[in-house]
Amino acid sequence: MNLKELHTDKEVSARSIAQQLQSDVIAIQIMEEGTLKEHISKVPAVLFCVVGKVKYGDEHGTSIDLVPGDFHHIEPMIKHWVNAAERSQLLLVK
Numbered sequence: 001m002n003l004k005e006l007h008t009d010k011e012v013s014a015r016s017i018a019q020q021l022q023s024d025v026i027a028i029q030i031m032e033e034g035t036l037k038e039h040i041s042k043v044p045a046v047l048f049c050v051v052g053k054v055k056y057g058d059e060h061g062t063s064i065d066l067v068p069g070d071f072h073h074i075e076p077m078i079k080h081w082v083n084a085a086e087r088s089q090l091l092l093v094k
Contacts, residue, residue: 012036014092026092030054030084038081045074045094052088057081066090 007013007029014028030036030052047056049066056064056072058080064072074080082090 024094026094028082028090028092030082030088030090032084032086034084036082038079040077040079041074041094042076043094044076045092047072047074047082048091048093050089050091053085054088054090055083055085057083 006015006027009031011031011034012028014026016024016026028036047066048071049068051068054066056062056066056074058074058078060078062080066072
């Protein structure tokens with residue numbers, strides 16, 4: 001299945017795609033100029049950019065542009081958010 005087929009045209013859409021694994025893999029879509037609002041992950045995670053361009057930011061002042069093939073490790077208990085410069089498909093592994 002293609003990641004694009006998992007989502008509707010909402011600003012942010014997240015779908016779990018591998019619940020049977022010991023890790024959870026979540027497909028996230030953020031529309032152009034959309035924002036995954038600030039939140040905290042209780043466990044370590046890795047965010048992969050598959051399609052598009054996003055900017056990851058966190059409460060420590062980290063600001064990282066991610067394009068296809070890029071990934072970023074997210075520390076637990078750190079407030080963070082993601083802004084999309086264009087329609088983007090991401091994978092979050094936690």
